[in-house]
Amino acid sequence: MTYGSSEHTRLGKSRAPAIARAERRRSREVTACTVTSCGRTLGDDEPHWKVCGRCEHRIRGWLRELPRQLPLLRASLRPDSGPTQSAIHGGRAHAPLPVRGDVLALLGPAAPGPVHDPEGDQAGPVPIHAVIRTWAELLADERGKPLPLLRPGETYGSYLAAHLPYALTRPWIADLHQELGELISRIRNITCTEPRRRPKTAPCPDCGAFGLMEEDWQAYIDCEVCGLLLTPAEYTDHAERVMPGLYRTALLIVTHEKTGGTHREGH
Template identity: 65%
Template sequence: MITTAPAAPGARCLICLHPLRTEEAHRTACDRCGHRIRAWLRELHRQLPLLTASLSRDTAPAQGRPGGRAHAPLPVREDVLSLLGPAAPGTVRDTRGDQSGPAPALAVIHAWAERLAEARDKRLPPYRPGHDYTRYLAAHLPYALTRDWIADLHTELAELIGRIRAITRTTPQRRPQPAPCPSCQSFGLVAEDWQPYTECTTCGLLLTRAEYSDHHARVMPGLYRMGLRLTLARHTTTEPTP
């Protein structure tokens, strides 16, 4: 369980701008934003095969107009092809801004893995075809959460995952949970696809799925009984006297 403990004086998350808790004072981003980044990295690893499956066009090529020249379109979707473009296996960067359009997904992931390795003064593991470096970023995310570029990483991953979801049609759903928050007692708990935590939208509490399940089992029977008593009492007071 991650609670909203007292914040370190003046320290704020560079991503959400909320005050950092005392135990987060050595970081530049809070736990909640860190867990969101970790969930995106896990999702990206799973989304890439779905993106590959979306490469083929849904419709047949259009026919040429009479009297004109027929220009057959590419047999694949250009937006997907752009996202699936190869990442440079070396240390090539677009320092002159020559990249036109969004960068390929693997290039974005590789570039951030490279930046993380440089910050740690380590050598990035050798590039292998099909290796997307999401697990490398996830493994060293605690260190990344202490860097001043963490907000840029968050922004680029958010944009990348948004582009991929629009193609694979896998926008995550947010589902309100019936149990009240164990911290603030509000009915603001929500579970979201791909996210490992159930989050309270009122106070920011994060519960693992197991923690929420235990909490639900403890409090919901009593709430059901209370609701039943209130319903019976209402019907009793409103029932006309014979």
């Protein structure tokens, strides 16, 4: 059989779908979001990113939320006036702390370097400032530029947000996503400020599902089904285009059901 014969062509055609499927699988492995809980395929506009647009949107939202949570954390420093704990014969085993330890640990100062704990008594959550500064230092080091100084009361959240386009290309961005998510979860448990998610009326312009949701502190409206992100202005334009037609369709359906029911009763 010579190269280019009909038999070779037939075999080549039969193998083509399998080769294409394998190439698509390899492509998905390369372009999938590296956040373990996500795994979405990256879009054509995200070729150099390590996470998808939806996870990037989450990181930005968490960085915006942190400064808003700090006053609420400070207001939560005083212990709740609940039942006395660790009592002996009606009294306390030790004097109560004047502040909540879990809140103080989050708000407290952070060590400038690695913490050596030979006694094993360094417990509790890592302070907010330490988490944010560690990632900011890594980012500044990889960019080859010094970390800027902060004014009192600031964190490096704004620095991370400003340079997030670069961070999205780094292999550690999924770890940043996970650590920020865990930090925000601890803070919300203390401040009791779980963000609200509100469904939007219009269907998703990409997949057509009624899965568009708006969440507090987030800059985008996201689709829970396909992951599409829309700015509020984009959603408003989309809703103004599609909702009148959907309202008319719904009205026709209701009218048909009512007239159909009346017609059946007449018989």
